[in-house]
Amino acid sequence: MPELPEVEVTRQSFGDRIEGASVRSVHMGKPLRWPVGYDVDALHGWQVGKVLRRGKYLWLPLARSDGTQGGLLIHLGMSGSLSFSHRLPPAGVHDHFEMVTDKGTLRLTDPRRFGAVVWGPSMHEGVPGKLLAGLGLEPFDEALDGAYLHERLRGRSVAIKQALLAGDIVVGAGNIYACEALFRAGIDPRLPAGRVSKPRCEKLVREVQSVLQQAIALGGSSLKDFKDAHGAQGHFQLATQVYGREALPCRVCGTPIRRVLQGQRATFYCPICQKR
Known part of the structure; x- marks a missing residue:
């Protein structure tokens, strides 16, 4: 699943290339997760604004000449x-959204059709507002620090890795990146979230930010078929310390990396470098 780094790399x-473009037409293929909620034929002539990202969502703002x-x-x-x-080549069977503009065509290819394109009067209203309402802080938000994380983890018995994946505290620490951040912070992913001390929370925040920055710089992770809007693959998967390295020696201490399941997600960790 594309996580925050892949979505940011896509954005x-x-x-920059689509900003200011005038919409010529919008075409929908097979139904996605939710209906668009708007007559896409009526978007002809609307102008595209600055594309934004919130968590794993992209917001494509549109404006009409009358100010709507x-x-x-x-x-x-x-x-x-x-x-x-x-x-772009002719649309294929897995191409389910296409916006033709005077600057190029934006196309969503989604073989499993779990993606979505939904209309809203703004990011904070309608269906978009409901979908984004429960998201935690962005990983590079100035408000995200050790004290904030420690307070939000207080009393939680769920494992720290699962608390990171939930997305209601901080967005972006997907499965790969949570594993890597916890390794760098020296924290066992099975440790109950409420038992992570404030100093360790401070280190974990730094490592989450560091991992995500590195992943974005490397174009994200292309474990299967992720590509950005240029068609380029990411390379972070080549730099992982623990993710996907079960039974291989830890790059720090040489101990074989272990794999466990947490909430039906694979977790990779070093039993020596990461402490409970």
């Missing part, structure tokens, strides 16, 4: 990707 790969505003909230689902170009 960076087409956001709105936009489309886009989620890539489990296997979706966006492409943007003047020279």
Whole structure:
């Protein structure tokens, strides 16, 4: 599933190029997770604004010449990707959203159709507002620090890794990145969240931010078929310390990396470097 780094890399790969474009037409393929909630034929002539990201969602703002505003909230689902170009091939069976503009065509390809494109008068109203309402802080928000994390974890018996994945405290620490951040912070992923001390929370915040920054710089992770809007793959998967390295020696201490299931998600960790 594309996580925050992959979504941010996608935004960076087409956001500047589509900003200011005039919409010529919008075409929908097979139904996605939710209905669009708007007559897409009526979007002809609307202008695209600055593309934003919130968690794993992209917000594509649109404005009409009479001042009416709105936009489309886009989620890539489990296997979706966006492409943007003047020279896209004919739409295929897995292409379910296409916005043709005077600067190029934006297309969502989603083989499993778990993605979404939904209309809203703004990011904070309608269906977009409901979908984004429960999200935690962005990982690079100034309000995110050790004290904040420690307070939000207080009393939680769920494992720290699962608390990170929940997304109601901080967004972006998906499965790969949570494993890597916990390794760098020296924290066992099975440790109850409420038992993580404030100093360890401070270190964990720094490592979550560091891992995500590195992942974005490397173009995200292309474990299966992720590509940005240019068609380029990411390379963070080549730099992981624990994720996907079961039974291989830890790069720090040489102990074989272990794999366990937490909430039906694979967790990778070093039993020596990461403490409870």
